[in-house]
Amino acid sequence: MAVLLLRLAAPLQAWGSSSKFIVRSTEREPTKSGVIGMIAAALGIQRNDDPQKLVPLTTLRFGVRADKEGVLLKDFHMVHGYKIADVTERYYLSDAVFLVALESDDKSLLEGIASALQKPVYPLYLGRKSYPPTLPIVLGVKDEDMLTALKTEPYLYKNAHRKSVRISYEVTSGGAMVQDIPLSFSQLHRKHGWRMKREELLAVDSNPDHDAFSEL
Structure with a gap:
């Protein structure tokens, strides 16, 4: 068992799962579909390629730790069409800062993904093309399971006043159903499957020696 750890952080991120044309929403953390889309871009997989190329990626077990939840913001955009203009909400x-864990029995697959993310074929972005990630993205491949990594990996953001952090991870039973497994990224036949996820809150030890200037 091995796990690939990623750091997803940027001034702006957006992880939509059920957006309409005039309302583009975001989830509170990266979606499996969004992260696999980013990995597919790094590997050079195109939208209209054979969907079977996504299978090794969709079978990875997926988890997220919200080290910094971020602030939910809303923006307005004017979309001009033929004779009309629509106001959209985005x-x-x-x-926000997230730790993403991808688990697999195939360590070489994870190492290949890590290498591709460091030298991507296509540009990487966090949910939307105008939101590139800050570096580093790849934190490494470790010989442990996803849940252990989410609970023990050092925090990516320090906050002396935080009491807990939220983790969200894929399960086979006892979770909430979400439709964010990408079966096809084709613009004509885009399709997503279902998975189950569970959320927990992890208690954070107090840090009386916190240095406020360490974040600068």
Whole structure:
């Protein structure tokens, strides 16, 4: 068992799962579909390629730890069409930091993904093309399971006043159903499957020696 750890942080992120044309929403954390889309871009997989190329990626077990939840913001955009203009609402997360864990029995697959993310074929972005990630993205591949990594990996953001952090991870039973497994990224036949996820709150030890200037 091995796990690939990623750091997803940027001034802005957006992870939509059920957006309409005039309302583009975002989830509170990266979606499996969004992260796999980013990995597919790094590997050079195109939208209209054979969907079977996504299978090794969709079978990865997926988890997220919200080290910094970020602030939910809303923006307005004018979309001009033929003789009409629509006002659209777009939601995104500002100043968020996430630890993403991808688990597999195939360590070489995870190492290949890590290498591709460091030298991507296509540009990487966090949910929308105007939101590039800050570096580093890849934190490494470790010989442990996803849940252990989410609970023990050092925090990516320090906050002396935080009492807990939220984790969200894929389960086979006893979770909430979400439709964010990408079966096809084709613009004509885009399709997503279902998975189950569970959320927990992890208690954070107090840090009396916190240095406020360490974040600068």
